[in-house]
Amino acid sequence: MSVLELACEPCVEILKEGGISTKEIDAVLFSSCATDQYSSAIISEMLGIHPKIVHRVDNLCNSGTNAITSAFAMIASGLCDTALVVGAEKGKGPGNRLLWDITRGSFMLPPQWAAIFAKAHMRKYGTTEEQMAMVSVKNRKNAARNSQALFRKEVGLQDVMNSRKIAYPIKLLECSAPCDGASAVLLLSEQRARRLDNPVFIKGIGHQTNSASLAKATSELTRIDAARSATSRALEMSQLKISQIDIAELHDAFTILEIIAYEDIGFAKTGEGGKFVNQEQIIINPRGGIIGCGHPVGATGVAQVAEIASQLAGKAGMRQVRHCANGLVHNLAAAGSSASVIVMGV
């Protein structure tokens, strides 16, 4: 399947079951790193819909949440009543290398970057290889209950620890895998959404972009400052405290990123992310995270939002989490230089 055919799949389901006619879609925003031109209009054509606004949004691994933010803004500003956001990617797409870093003589491949953060966190806070490996064990366990996940076989601690070393201390089973994938979300104006059963609302949005150069990305390689800024903005807008978040999708492209995310978001104190892996109060990455689901780059942020929306609406099927009212999505791009955080609630 082409990336455009892939993109249509989840849209067809939404159009079938979303209680909306093709005539009512005001915008189609396509999130992808694919280089196809004019792709959002072609997807609209393939779906037989004629929206007002169509364009593609791209910002590498957080393209998806950028598209969600654009759609939110178009609705909140009154330009649209409804917006279909669809993310899709081919595993062999162009989004898997950090090409711009070539010009800086730096790292092209994401695992090398993640290894630097992992080593810094181990050195400063005593985080262990086993704690990082446990992130993969947990997320693969969740993925086993997700029919849409790329990896549906559980792995044990020793499987992860013994998997191929990629860039010390990162091991193969601690890395997300590029793959084909697509996800779509339909955004409606508040007024329209309130007419539906179990609507879920975007309550807060925060973004931050820091330097794309690793040397300046952060003065402290144990944290991702962009994620901290994005989180505080999203929480402020939502008027919620972090203690009120019941469920979260965190950007676990590598295990260390989930541990750092616990701290950046404020689920754990700085330095205590390693120990936080085994907690069970806040449900983290119920669909299996990026490690379990695979990482179709432009689709990932959309899939994260779709998961939290399904959970909050009570429509997550086999992996439904009980009693969740507020959720959070944390989506990074390009060596943590960009971060998006979206807070949702019922």
Place this chain on the structure above:
Amino acid sequence: MSVLELACEPCVEILKEGGISTKEIDAVLFSSCATDQYSSAIISEMLGIHPKIVHRVDNLCNSGTNAITSAFAMIASGLCDTALVVGAEKGKGPGNRLLWDITRGSFMLPPQWAAIFAKAHMRKYGTTEEQMAMVSVKNRKNAARNSQALFRKEVGLQDVMNSRKIAYPIKLLECSAPCDGASAVLLLSEQRARRLDNPVFIKGIGHQTNSASLAKATSELTRIDAARSATSRALEMSQLKISQIDIAELHDAFTILEIIAYEDIGFAKTGEGGKFVNQEQIIINPRGGIIGCGHPVGATGVAQVAEIASQLAGKAGMRQVRHCANGLVHNLAAAGSSASVIVMGV
């Protein structure tokens, strides 16, 4: 220069003269068909700014007005106070072919498509080759006063009529040329803008996307229905009548498109666009249009908005038009299947 270096040029000028510090830029939206990944973040990095939201927007020839619309929505929704929109393209970029049409056995090159519309308009309304050629004469005359234009030499009617035939009745001097180019616009919240001298306001926005397939794009090949829908939406939002528009940037990628635009927008009655070329009441394409300025695809819509903003602010220098209070931008994409119209005023 790379497309990213090109993109920085107009931004540097805005940062120098816009009365805004790098710390105050909330979003950088990059409009381009270039396939560089994560390009908006790299541009931000090159400019030394750390915005909240960064992403690239792409929808072929109207990428620019799509990015403007997104920036407007982000500000109107309260997510941002300021947004820098920059468009840039290399002349040898990927946006010059209508590739998706291959799958439909249709036309790959835009002049073939424009020729169909030109022939239909000649047949139905008696529009002449000379009338179309005069669009080029007029726009090249305007371009001669624009230091940023690609073509600064005026051409006469016979020059156009005798230029190489591309696809009957379209001649070489009736076609826009792909070229390197960049343009940027700074959007501010209404409250911030009111503190400046001569602020210009976006008063109305309209978009429409019809089928990307030529067979279904319009039942009538003498008009572009998407442009008609987009215009009526933009005017309605602006609460202005078409008779109140003093100046316009129309998407003259080919001469026939400007004639059809006169009719679609409502400057001329349907069928009377050919005769309208010589009117002098409404100033059309004062910078020289796409025919005079060249067509750096992703930059074009931004440059159109920049021109109307400069004119309305009284900052258009040598080509300043007197007494203009309201202006309109008309930006098409991909065989007229997408159209954006933006109405601006003081």
